Amino acid sequence: MEHLVSMKDLTVEEIMLILDRAAIFKRLGFRELPGTYTVCNLFFEPSTRTKTSFEMAERKIGAQIIPFETSFSSTLKGETLYDTIRTLEAIGLDALVIRHPSDGFYEELIDRTNVAIINAGDGSGQHPTQSLLDLFTIQEEFGSFEGLKVLIAGDISHSRVARSNAEALQKLGAEVTFLCPPEWAGEFESVDNWDEVIETSDVVMLLRVQHERHNTEMAYTKAAYHEQYGLTVERAGRMKSEAIIMHPAPVNRDVEIADCLIESPQSRIFKQVENGVYIRAAVLELILKGRK
Amino acid sequence: MEHLVSMKDLTVEEIMLILDRAAIFKRLGFRELPGTYTVCNLFFEPSTRTKTSFEMAERKIGAQIIPFETSFSSTLKGETLYDTIRTLEAIGLDALVIRHPSDGFYEELIDRTNVAIINAGDGSGQHPTQSLLDLFTIQEEFGSFEGLKVLIAGDISHSRVARSNAEALQKLGAEVTFLCPPEWAGEFESVDNWDEVIETSDVVMLLRVQHERHNTEMAYTKAAYHEQYGLTVERAGRMKSEAIIMHPAPVNRDVEIADCLIESPQSRIFKQVENGVYIRAAVLELILKGRK
Amino acid sequence: MEHLVSMKDLTVEEIMLILDRAAIFKRLGFRELPGTYTVCNLFFEPSTRTKTSFEMAERKIGAQIIPFETSFSSTLKGETLYDTIRTLEAIGLDALVIRHPSDGFYEELIDRTNVAIINAGDGSGQHPTQSLLDLFTIQEEFGSFEGLKVLIAGDISHSRVARSNAEALQKLGAEVTFLCPPEWAGEFESVDNWDEVIETSDVVMLLRVQHERHNTEMAYTKAAYHEQYGLTVERAGRMKSEAIIMHPAPVNRDVEIADCLIESPQSRIFKQVENGVYIRAAVLELILKGRK
Numbered sequence: 001m002e003h004l005v006s007m008k009d010l011t012v013e014e015i016m017l018i019l020d021r022a023a024i025f026k027r028l029g030f031r032e033l034p035g036t037y038t039v040c041n042l043f044f045e046p047s048t049r050t051k052t053s054f055e056m057a058e059r060k061i062g063a064q065i066i067p068f069e070t071s072f073s074s075t076l077k078g079e080t081l082y083d084t085i086r087t088l089e090a091i092g093l094d095a096l097v098i099r100h101p102s103d104g105f106y107e108e109l110i111d112r113t114n115v116a117i118i119n120a121g122d123g124s125g126q127h128p129t130q131s132l133l134d135l136f137t138i139q140e141e142f143g144s145f146e147g148l149k150v151l152i153a154g155d156i157s158h159s160r161v162a163r164s165n166a167e168a169l170q171k172l173g174a175e176v177t178f179l180c181p182p183e184w185a186g187e188f189e190s191v192d193n194w195d196e197v198i199e200t201s202d203v204v205m206l207l208r209v210q211h212e213r214h215n216t217e218m219a220y221t222k223a224a225y226h227e228q229y230g231l232t233v234e235r236a237g238r239m240k241s242e243a244i245i246m247h248p249a250p251v252n253r254d255v256e257i258a259d260c261l262i263e264s265p266q267s268r269i270f271k272q273v274e275n276g277v278y279i280r281a282a283v284l285e286l287i288l289k290g291r292k
Numbered sequence: 293m294e295h296l297v298s299m300k301d302l303t304v305e306e307i308m309l310i311l312d313r314a315a316i317f318k319r320l321g322f323r324e325l326p327g328t329y330t331v332c333n334l335f336f337e338p339s340t341r342t343k344t345s346f347e348m349a350e351r352k353i354g355a356q357i358i359p360f361e362t363s364f365s366s367t368l369k370g371e372t373l374y375d376t377i378r379t380l381e382a383i384g385l386d387a388l389v390i391r392h393p394s395d396g397f398y399e400e401l402i403d404r405t406n407v408a409i410i411n412a413g414d415g416s417g418q419h420p421t422q423s424l425l426d427l428f429t430i431q432e433e434f435g436s437f438e439g440l441k442v443l444i445a446g447d448i449s450h451s452r453v454a455r456s457n458a459e460a461l462q463k464l465g466a467e468v469t470f471l472c473p474p475e476w477a478g479e480f481e482s483v484d485n486w487d488e489v490i491e492t493s494d495v496v497m498l499l500r501v502q503h504e505r506h507n508t509e510m511a512y513t514k515a516a517y518h519e520q521y522g523l524t525v526e527r528a529g530r531m532k533s534e535a536i537i538m539h540p541a542p543v544n545r546d547v548e549i550a551d552c553l554i555e556s557p558q559s560r561i562f563k564q565v566e567n568g569v570y571i572r573a574a575v576l577e578l579i580l581k582g583r584k
Numbered sequence: 585m586e587h588l589v590s591m592k593d594l595t596v597e598e599i600m601l602i603l604d605r606a607a608i609f610k611r612l613g614f615r616e617l618p619g620t621y622t623v624c625n626l627f628f629e630p631s632t633r634t635k636t637s638f639e640m641a642e643r644k645i646g647a648q649i650i651p652f653e654t655s656f657s658s659t660l661k662g663e664t665l666y667d668t669i670r671t672l673e674a675i676g677l678d679a680l681v682i683r684h685p686s687d688g689f690y691e692e693l694i695d696r697t698n699v700a701i702i703n704a705g706d707g708s709g710q711h712p713t714q715s716l717l718d719l720f721t722i723q724e725e726f727g728s729f730e731g732l733k734v735l736i737a738g739d740i741s742h743s744r745v746a747r748s749n750a751e752a753l754q755k756l757g758a759e760v761t762f763l764c765p766p767e768w769a770g771e772f773e774s775v776d777n778w779d780e781v782i783e784t785s786d787v788v789m790l791l792r793v794q795h796e797r798h799n800t801e802m803a804y805t806k807a808a809y810h811e812q813y814g815l816t817v818e819r820a821g822r823m824k825s826e827a828i829i830m831h832p833a834p835v836n837r838d839v840e841i842a843d844c845l846i847e848s849p850q851s852r853i854f855k856q857v858e859n860g861v862y863i864r865a866a867v868l869e870l871i872l873k874g875r876k
Binding site: 340341344345347348351359361363541542543544545562563565566568569 | 624653655662663667668672673674675
């Protein structure tokens, strides 16, 4: 694996290889790579957990990390992303972890550089390491994916997570259902009523309402959204006892999910964050070891 | 010691333990901790010396450091401080060094997380490592605190340093007097005239005039403040020969203190900065070693 | 060598020493310094390649690096550069790499601090490591400088590169010619026509049009500038077959240089970036080894 830009490019075998490696790191501890590899994290959009998680994973596998302040770089002098990437390649970087607001930003890069590109979120497109950590968390819980009923609820059309996850889960044998306001479904088929699905789902995966990506006034107040499309305490009470709640975070408390459910026994929200470090270490190891 | 959020929580024994350890680092060199500990510095207000000093101390004791740009994090997406801290805990951080504009920001955190919190300044509240480095600098000079006359002069009510220091110095047996414009004294008793105190003080500890925290027009021009409440050359000439000048910096030259006194033989201003690294290394070591 | 602030201060012997050391690093790999040295990069102007290049070089020689966000430091509270530098010295820094918008910012510093200062670009003044990496790239190509014809074309008066390079190249025996719009020549003698020089130059060194430093409307559209003063495909075709094209980057594509020439066989633009890491490692090693 040379780059990781989209879940679409991963075979089932590659996905399982990454999940297995993450599980080994979690059980036996991280291992530093032999040799020195240098990595740079370029985040052109704000992020806490994804960036910090990569920073941790990079240290755990012993990579050297070059800092890069996107808010203070030559992109301010009008430099193109391609020129920035070629420059970092010339400086000697092995891998670049990039979050960028443009869908598919990586397409003009991957065939024109020798540095490895890891997509940490592109616009409303893909976010493959988030998807992999979600899979890892589900696998940890249920052992396998075959026949699992996964409900993805929320702002589907603006979500890179929905897109990445749906593809991967279906590849692995799970049944995915979307729930959202009809006008937010985009290209996806969806239901808009919890009653049909809450009692049969094994995984209730909530998405963030991306206030910052809705250009127009939201059609719903927070309370109205929560009432109609959020995971309320009442709905959570109708979940199967072994079903779990997931959310990529940051959470809008009492919008997508009732405040008191975030750290409830069925929630895996902070477990997902923890698992992200193992997954990213596994991805980085796989890509960096392939280079030399 | 699990957290360090306020000088109020420290016993005299704990204070002396930290000062002793700092003195050993200064005399014999730093020592790296056995094991790997990961630390993150979250500065929600600008800082040069405190942040840089922590960064240096963390490296000296061999901690792994995860960078965190507060100006480019999910707090921009409305994430609460509690959620950010829980996220960093899930990612695997051992300790968080936090500067935050809200007084007592740590109160909602310390009983709800397992990550250690070190307060690097909260609003107008506490700044315990600054206080400890001040104590270390005074101890280095005079050997003990018993009966020392310490004058704290300046913007008392907005100063976390004044608050932290006063409590600790009195605990250790020193006599603390405040000098400031009456309207800046806040809850403290104060004098407003140098004549009563300049000739008898052992330590003249100046505070920054915090232009950025005074919402209204300052009642004094810089020159008028200097003339009435600053340490002028004339006043410095009346100090006891063995007395010392301190200031937490950054200094407003010719406001709190005459420009030419900053690096004068009686000034310990840059010595304080140097001592800060030893104190912070001692605090971090104490807290991190307590974790495993 | 205690500081590196200007090419003017370097003897021919010192220049050759640095180029030789960079060549050894390139051929045999980097070597870590014995002992621990701590370095801080203070960039008061945006930069990608210079800052990232220093960050890489510092890691390659095994220095400890203290991060410093200029956009979030006490300079916002009005602290002077001198006080910031003295503070970093007190904290224990060995060397500071500084980019600053003021010409000659280092003059008030170098005799008043013990920390080593490396100038990474001062206003329209000097940029000695860029100059050294240009020399290294030319030396790698031609073996020596004696009698080489070097054309420097572009925004001469605002360019720290032009100034640094011209001085050094002439010291080493090269002939330097400037080409630019007459009103941009500043103190330099220049030609304003490619015909006289394109067929005889060994090195065509282009400079960035610094849109951000021209206060008034540019007198040229981009197309007009390219047509009259840029390296067009037609002009490149008239270059000697062994001549090379250089540019400090970031490049304004189709302004200083035709887009398709940037990665052409005669271009050394990304080679320059690569060479920068070797040069900066050599400079840092030389300065840091001199400290203990």
